[in-house]
Amino acid sequence: MVLVFNAKKRLTLSAGVAAGLAALLDGCSSTPTAPVPEAGVTTPARPAVAAPAGSLPAPSPALAFDPNMPPAAPREFRAAWVSTVANIDWPSRSNLNMAKQQAEALAILDRARALNLNAIVLQVRPSADAIYPSELEPWSEFLTGQQGRAPAQPWDPLQFWIEQAHARGLELHAWFNPYRARHATAKSPLAANHIGRRLPEVIKPYGRYLWMDPGEAAASQHTLNVVLDVVRRYDIDGVHIDDYFYPYPIDTPNAAGPEGVALDASASGGGKQELEFPDQLSWQRYLLSGGTLDRAHWRRQNVNSLIEAMYLGIHKEKSWVRFGISPFGIGRPDRRPAGIVGFSQYDKLYADAELWLANGWLDYLAPQLYWPVAQAPQAFDVLLDYWLAQNTHARHVWPGLYTSRIDNSAKAFAPDEIVKQIGVTRTRSGVRGHLHFSIAALMENRKGISDQLRTQAYQTAALTPPTPWLGSDAPAAPQAAARRDSNGVALKLSAGFGRPVAHYAIWSRYGNEWRFAVAPASRPVLLLADDAAGAAAQSVVVSAVDRLGNESERVQVYTRS
Numbered sequence: 001m002v003l004v005f006n007a008k009k010r011l012t013l014s015a016g017v018a019a020g021l022a023a024l025l026d027g028c029s030s031t032p033t034a035p036v037p038e039a040g041v042t043t044p045a046r047p048a049v050a051a052p053a054g055s056l057p058a059p060s061p062a063l064a065f066d067p068n069m070p071p072a073a074p075r076e077f078r079a080a081w082v083s084t085v086a087n088i089d090w091p092s093r094s095n096l097n098m099a100k101q102q103a104e105a106l107a108i109l110d111r112a113r114a115l116n117l118n119a120i121v122l123q124v125r126p127s128a129d130a131i132y133p134s135e136l137e138p139w140s141e142f143l144t145g146q147q148g149r150a151p152a153q154p155w156d157p158l159q160f161w162i163e164q165a166h167a168r169g170l171e172l173h174a175w176f177n178p179y180r181a182r183h184a185t186a187k188s189p190l191a192a193n194h195i196g197r198r199l200p201e202v203i204k205p206y207g208r209y210l211w212m213d214p215g216e217a218a219a220s221q222h223t224l225n226v227v228l229d230v231v232r233r234y235d236i237d238g239v240h241i242d243d244y245f246y247p248y249p250i251d252t253p254n255a256a257g258p259e260g261v262a263l264d265a266s267a268s269g270g271g272k273q274e275l276e277f278p279d280q281l282s283w284q285r286y287l288l289s290g291g292t293l294d295r296a297h298w299r300r301q302n303v304n305s306l307i308e309a310m311y312l313g314i315h316k317e318k319s320w321v322r323f324g325i326s327p328f329g330i331g332r333p334d335r336r337p338a339g340i341v342g343f344s345q346y347d348k349l350y351a352d353a354e355l356w357l358a359n360g361w362l363d364y365l366a367p368q369l370y371w372p373v374a375q376a377p378q379a380f381d382v383l384l385d386y387w388l389a390q391n392t393h394a395r396h397v398w399p400g401l402y403t404s405r406i407d408n409s410a411k412a413f414a415p416d417e418i419v420k421q422i423g424v425t426r427t428r429s430g431v432r433g434h435l436h437f438s439i440a441a442l443m444e445n446r447k448g449i450s451d452q453l454r455t456q457a458y459q460t461a462a463l464t465p466p467t468p469w470l471g472s473d474a475p476a477a478p479q480a481a482a483r484r485d486s487n488g489v490a491l492k493l494s495a496g497f498g499r500p501v502a503h504y505a506i507w508s509r510y511g512n513e514w515r516f517a518v519a520p521a522s523r524p525v526l527l528l529a530d531d532a533a534g535a536a537a538q539s540v541v542v543s544a545v546d547r548l549g550n551e552s553e554r555v556q557v558y559t560r561s
Contacts, residue, residue, distance in 0.1 A: 070507035077433025085126035095145030132158035138191035148191025173238030182210035215282030364396035398433035466549035
């Protein structure tokens with residue numbers, strides 16, 4: 001089903017349960033039922049659908065109802081990765097026309113909004129290429145069918161995604177693969193402006209991939225330039241990089257890469273002889289320059305230098321753009337909790353995620369915790385606690401969930417597993433967020449996972465948690481007007497003077513229940529519709545929220561006389 005965005009001026013915020021799965025009149029709002037609380041705060045709500053056996057619901061301590069003051073806004077980062085590499089998620093195949101690509105993008109965004117997600121992590125650079133017009137890298141073949149070939153109808157897919165995400169109140173985080181130069185599934189030749197053509201000396205073949213050598217300063221500088229170019233030119237909310245630093249090791253020159261093997265419970269590096277990454281030239285150059293590190297530490301230093309430069313460079317350009325990293329989910333071997341075993345990204349990918357946390361070189365860590373809670377050697381909850389213990393700078397820790405493992409394989413997850421894992425995150429005060437890999441499972445509603453999320457985990461909208469180390473000044477309270485309409489309460493909102501705002505937080509009271517919704521600041525005309533029983537909102541309170549999640553003072557804009 002393709003849902004097409006209708007850019008109307010008037011927005012309806014329905015309070016009825018039946019409207020919960022439909023976003024709103026134009027797909028920009030949500031229907032709250034039972035909010036996910038901030039730091040354990042809850043609000044009285046209608047009974048939720050019972051969670052399945054074994055799941056862990058959100059904590060819900062009692063809170064006295066105040067008819068004059070709603071509770072704290074629900075806070076939780078809820079995102080899904082949208083992969084463009086190999087056409088995993090979008091577009092469904094390469095070389096679709098613009099209308100079909102846009103329709104597929106809108107369907108994804110509408111599904112995200114209907115599920116009460118609040119962010120999309122879109123892969124904009126699969127393999128040293130781009131899904132947007134760039135002077136630095138060629139168009140991706142996963143978009144147009146041939147690397148370097150522009151879309152037949154000129155348009156900017158990234159700009160489209162950003163505008164349509166923001167119109168629905170969703171954040172858009174641009175996801176970059178930092179070092180991969182060619183994917184194993186690629187078919188077209190390298191374009192003339194690809195780094196493999198322009199700087200072939202920094203590109204190394206590894207199995208069926210091409211890889212930028214992190215030991216080559218020109219390769220790392222190129223990746224940094226690409227990222228900062230996007231930060232400057234696009235109104236993104238975050239920069240996101242994945243787990244591909246040095247490549248996952250392989251054992252033959254024809255291998256495609258053992259990422260799946262690394263997830264196996266018994267994987268710890270493999271018993272086979274691994275093919276050495278071909279960085280002998282850059283390694284020898286380092287030694288001849290007087291370098292004293294051993295090869296493993298030198299490789300980690302190469303990656304660390306890029307991470308630090310990205311963190312500093314992004315915030316120098318735009319202080320509000322958050323930098324997130326999604327590493328493999330198991331920590332370095334010498335620090336792991338008792339009983340945890342598995343692949344070592346520290347020794348094999350040369351990714352020192354513990355150091356990045358210790359130095360505060362990121363705004364959020366999204367470790368890929370792709371194992372069940374009950375799988376003791378890689379237990380989800382034990383690994384989550386491990387990463388929280390490393391988080392000495394109190395950055396966001398939002399784990400990645402393997403939602404796409406809800407499939408028909410021998411190791412398939414039941415939907416209850418994902419609901420349970422979300423419940424685990426809500427018992428940890430330092431988490432408040434998670435990401436689904438990937439959106440495909442939610443689009444297909446595999447085994448009813450989307451239905452379960454909507455009725456059990458995401459019963460209301462939520463604001464993303466604030467990021468005070470990037471800025472904590474609250475925006476001015478919004479200016480507002482309200483009146484009783486024939487079928488609801490009509491609101492007209494505008495930002496106060498000073499800092500720009502991204503969203504309006506809206507509480508509406510029906511009897512002894514406060515209901516919560518979020519609307520994008522670009523949609524200032526709203527209708528809080530009467531509920532299914534014809535009851536109207538008795539009171540409405542609003543606040544303004546900026547891009548870092550800082551909330552203004554609340555304003556009571558309507559009280560029914």
